[in-house]
Amino acid sequence: MGHDEQPPYQRVAGDLRRRIKSGEWQIGDKLPGRPDLARHYDVGTNVIQKAQERLIIEGFLEGRSGSGTFVRRPRERLRMVRSRHREQRRTSPFRADMADHGITGTWESHSQARTPAPDEIAHRLGISPGDPCVRTDYEFLADGRPVQTSVSWEPMAITGQTPIVLPEMGPFAGRGVVERMRSIGITVERAVELPRPGRATQAQANLLGISVGDLVLLIERTYFDADGRPVETADIVVPDVRWEVAYEFGIDAPGR
Incomplete structure (x- = not known):
C-alpha cells in the first residue's frame, strides 16, 4: 500500500x-x-x-x-461554546452548556485523594512533584451519551482541610471549580486553556464511544485565583466527530 x-x-x-x-x-x-x-x-x-x-x-x-x-439521518455536529460567561452562571458550566442545546447534562466521576502530583501536573499547579492532590476522573454525558472526558487535579494544600476536598461530595458537589473555590474564600479570576488536536487513545475511545485514532480536541485548562496562584488544572478530551468548540471573547467598551 x-x-x-x-x-x-x-x-x-x-x-x-x-x-x-x-x-x-x-x-x-x-x-x-x-x-x-x-x-x-x-x-x-x-x-x-x-x-x-x-x-x-x-x-x-x-x-x-x-x-x-x-x-439514519446524519447527526449534526453541535457547538460547545467556551467563554468567561459560562463561569459566571452559578451552576455547573457543563450542565448549563448542555441546557442551551435542550440536552440534559450529567456526569460520572471518581475522585482519589492524596494522589502524588506527576511532574507535568506539579509544574502546571506550581507545586512540587509528589505533593498530594485530589485527582478526579470525569465522563460527561449528554442525554446519557458520552460527550467528553476530563481528568482534574487540585492541590490538597488548598482544599485538604475544607468541605470541598472531594469535588463531587459535600455541600457544593457538582457546582464547578469557580463556585466551590468561592465557598472557601478563594476567588477564581481567570482560566487559561491550551487547545490542540489529537487522536483518541484506546482508553479515550472506550469512554467516548469512538474509534482508536479518531480526531479529538485536547484542552489543557488551568484556573488561577486573584493572586495568580493555580488552584486546579485539567485535561479535557472532546470528540471531533460530535462537537466543535468555539471560544467567545468579551470586548470591553472604550474607556473601561
Missing part, C-alpha cells in the same frame, strides 16, 4: 458515504448484507464491517440487532 493510498475500509466507507449522500439509499433504508457488499467491493466481510462501523460513528448508519444496518 502506498503512503497516500487509503486502507480498504476507508475506501469502502467513503463510497458508501457518497452513495448515501447521493440518495441511492434513503433514510430508513436497509443496506445490502455484508456478503453482498463484500462481493461488490471485492473485499472481505471484515472490511465491510469496519467501514460500516465508521459510518455508524459518523451518524450515517445505525445497526439494529438481528435486523441489519440502516441509513
